[in-house]
Amino acid sequence: MPLATSAPPAHHLRLWWRRRGRAGAVGATFAVALLAAGFLLELSYYVSSVPHAPTPSSGRRPALVDLTLVRRAEDKGALCLDGSAPGYHLQRGSGTGSQSWLLHLEGGGWCRNLRSCASRQKSVLGSSLYMEHQVEFAGILSNDKSQNPDFYNWNKVKIRYCDGASFSGNVKDELQNGTKFFFRGQRIWEAVMNELLLKGLRHAKQAFLTGCSAGGLATYIHCDNFHALLPKDSRVKCLADGGFFLDVEDISRQRTMRAFYSDVVRLQDMRGRFSHCGPNMDLGQCFFPSEVVKGITTPVFVLNPAYDAWQVQHVLAPKVSDPQHSWLNCRLDISKCDSNQLEILQGFRKELHNAISELRHKRDWGFFIDSCFVHCQSLNSLTWHSASSPRVNNKTIAEAVGDWFFDRREVKEIDCEYPCNPTCHNLVFAKPFKA
Structure with a gap:
């Protein structure tokens, strides 16, 4: 199932789910188009296109939900990178969920310079002109009770990502080196929230802000603001x-991701928006969740794999730090990692555990850290909640998140080291080939 052809391809990549120890693939092999630069396309953007789990016993296919463009977006200055109106998909709730809202911020990486942002302007990640008119709602967005037992009948919104900086930039000037760029993620966030408030969000009894990958980072950034928009007596979590994303040295002892984030923050003039960012901190540090979470007061659930496939490929072992291609097979398939590489991966897992260690003491926060080689897991029925979903302490992700949201129990799940968990669906990538 190919992605939208609007995304300009540089390579194609085959990707499939595989159970540890099982020959062959769980899902069908499929091709996806990558954007021109490696950092442009967040792995989450095509994880959502992984074939879903078999149709539930109810026989229902994932719902198709129409795209809505923000009204009078130009007047509000809330524009995608190319100047087009931003958009979202809204599915109305029903019954007991009619006054409950779940919002999901789409992911899709970041652009660090004008050239990479220009590539996005001609794609679904920078322009609503290329966005699908309908998208499937699956996983945490599903309206099927068997797939999404706690949130199936809520009002659900998928907010499309087209600003390149986790809904955070706010640059007034449009011209950059003679070309128009609209770095307006913050205004997009505000415009969409204002529109949804008028559509019933302001009366929410329960509200849940979620996000995947770059949208997950945006969730950390906007969580408290989201809470402030809602009635004081409503249950609000994120x-x-x-x-x-981790601020760690890569295999060449460079902080590649920090340098990348520094460029993003500088390009979209975001330094001033982060109160946690001290004058002596590197620009890139301000954008990492380990810093952002320090100021959050709203309860947050951290859902992350210990061996995040995107981070392994772009943070821990980016191509620029591996000129001899010694990590190529390991990057594509965790089962192909040698003993030294696995030791480094276990160290990466430990860095994540250390980074969230302070969250253990926040009773109203939760986390689910499984030992899978994957990226986003909430938007796919296979990983969110199915008969073959990954489990920690015999709980699916959906069950753990529901238990936490509704205060049924404290949820702070930490999985054992790879390859201990046979329920994982690990991603396997084929070597890139030219189209």
């Missing part, structure tokens, strides 16, 4: 899926 969930960041695959969004806890």
Whole structure:
């Protein structure tokens, strides 16, 4: 199942789910188009296109939900990178869920310079002109009770990502080196929230802000603001899926991700928006979740794999730090990692555990850290809640998140080291080939 052809391809990549120890693939092999630069396309953008689990016993296919463009977006200055109106998909709730809202911030990486942002302007990640008119709602967005037992009948919104900086930039000037760029993620966030408030969000009894990958980072950034928009007596929480990016040295002892984030923050002039960012801190540090979470007061659930596939490929072992291609097979398939590489991966897992260690003491926070080689897990029925979903302490992700949201129990799940968990669906990538 290919992605939208609007995304300009540089390579194609085959990707499939595989159970540890099982020959062959769980899902069908499929091709996806990558954007021109490696950092442009967040792995979450195509994880959502992984074939879903078999149709539930109810026989229902995932619902198709129409795209809505923000009204008078130009007047509000709330524009995608190319100047088009931002959009979202809204599915109305029903019955007991009619006054409950779940919002999901789409992921899709970041652009660090004008050239990479220009590539996005001609794609679904920078322009609503290329966005699908309908998208499937699956996983945490599903309206099927068997797939999404706690949130199936809520009002659900998928907010499309087209600003390149986790809904956070706010640059007034449009011209950059003679070309128009609209770095307006913060205004997009505000415009969408204002529109949804008028559509019933302001009366929410329960509200849940979620996001995947770059949208997960945006969830950390906007969580408290989201809470402030809602009635004081409503239950409001947040969930960041695959969004806890680590500020660590890569295999060449460079902080590649920090340098990348520094460029993003500088390009979109975001330094002033982060109250946690001290004058002596590197620009890139301000954008990492480990810093952002320090100021959050709203309860947050951290959903992350210990061996995040995107981070292994772009944070821990980016291509620029591996000129001899010694990590190529390991990057594509965790089962192909040698003993030294596995030791480094276990160290990466430990860095994540250390980064969230302070969260153990926040009773109203929760986390689910499984030992899978994957990225986002909440938008796919196979990983969210199915008969073959990954489990920690015999709980699916959906069950753990529901238990936490509704205060049924404290949820702070930490999985054992790879390859201990046979329920994992690990991603396997084929070597890139030219189209």
